[in-house]
Amino acid sequence: MSNFFHNVPSEAAVQMNALSRLIYDLREDRKLLLKQYDAADEAELLAKITSGEVAEHPAYDHYLGAKMLADTRETIREQLRELLATGL
Numbered sequence: 001m002s003n004f005f006h007n008v009p010s011e012a013a014v015q016m017n018a019l020s021r022l023i024y025d026l027r028e029d030r031k032l033l034l035k036q037y038d039a040a041d042e043a044e045l046l047a048k049i050t051s052g053e054v055a056e057h058p059a060y061d062h063y064l065g066a067k068m069l070a071d072t073r074e075t076i077r078e079q080l081r082e083l084l085a086t087g088l
Contacts, residue, residue, distance in 0.1 A: 019080045026073040033066040042067045
C-alpha cells in the first residue's frame with residue numbers, strides 16, 4: 001500500500017488529515033440526526049415536518065442542525081480542495 005502523504009510536507013499532511021477527519025465527523029453526525037426521522041436529507045426532513053408526519057419539536061431543531069452540519073462540511077471540503085490545489 002502506498003503512502004499518500006509520502007511527498008507531502010508534514011505540516012500540510014497534518015492539516016489534510018485534520019480536515020479529512022472533520023469532514024468525516026460532520027458527515028456522520030448529520031447522518032445520525034437525519035436517521036432519527038428516516039430522512040435521506042434535510043429537504044426530506046423538512047417535508048416530513050411540514051406535512052405533520054413528524055412533530056415540529058425537536059425535528060425542526062434537528063433539521064437546522066443537519067443543515068448547519070452539511071454547510072460546514074462543504075466549507076471544510078472547499079478548504080481541503082484549496083489546500084490540495086496549492087500544489088503540495
